Amino acid sequence: GYAELMHSGVVREEDIHHFSGKIYHEAQRTIRLVEDIISLSHLDESPEDLEFTEVHLLETAKDVSVHLAEKASERDIEIVADGEDAVMEGNPSLLATIITNLADNAVKYGRSGGLVRIRVEDDNDSVHLTVKDNGIGIPKEDQKRIFERFYRVDKSHSRDVGGTGLGLSIVKHGVLLHHGTISLQSEVGKGTEIRITFPKKQTEE
Structure with a gap:
């Protein structure tokens, strides 16, 4: 128009x-x-x-934090990546996309003066990835649906910040293709924590 x-x-x-x-x-x-x-x-x-290779997940997380640092700074949000040098078998590009989508959401829906933390932990045969923020949080009635395609908790705000409604669906697919699991903890007004557990080795099955 x-x-x-x-x-x-x-x-x-x-x-x-x-x-x-x-x-x-x-x-x-x-x-x-x-x-x-x-x-x-x-x-x-x-x-x-998808080609799978050895991935140092903490290095990937740090690359993502650097990439999003300017965007986070514009919203007066600090973004950090820390943890252990965990090595897993995976697709480097897809793993970077998973972390980017989670961290980008945390920045978009964070509060001014807030913190977005990406943490990687090594746990024997598994690698844990956690993205945590102290932003607006997700209502309980929406938590089961946020990984659906085009689903948005706050449609007006999502449009303002440029969301497509597909980022978390891509995360879900990427995690499943790595035989991982996702858990979510969130409270309105206090923030959100999304934790993903990946197996270190991908079986042919």
């Missing part, structure tokens, strides 16, 4: 900057949505294409 008005020449010159900003914002959101849909389609239809 904005583009059509600009193309028709009926927009005042002082409004062009505002209109073009809206167009850019929505185009970027559409790109993210298409990318997420493609990722989910690939995970649904061609998981056998």
Whole structure:
């Protein structure tokens, strides 16, 4: 609609900057949505294409924290990654996507002055990944549905921060493809903790 008005020449010159900003914002959101849909389609239809190799999960977590540091700083949120140098068998790109989606959500729904912590722990045959924030939290009635495609707890806020509603669904698929499990603890007004347990070795079965 904005583009059509600009193309028709009926927009005042002082409004062009505002209109073009809206167009850019929505185009970027559409790109993210298409990318997420493609990722989910690939995970649904061609998981056998994924190559598994040795992954140092803490290094991946630290890379994610560095990547999101500027975005977190803009919201006055500190993001840290710490823990143990746990090594597991997995797909490096997909594991990075899992951590990125969880940490990005924690930043998006965090509070100013808050903390997002990504922690990696080594536990014999398993590796634990925890992403914790002290943000707005998730109501109990929504907690069972947050991994569904396009499900959003706060639709208006999700749109404002650029969410597609597919990030946690990608997380769920990625964890399942690594034969892992997810648990969630959250309280409204206090924050959310998502904990994933991965086996260190992936069996052919």
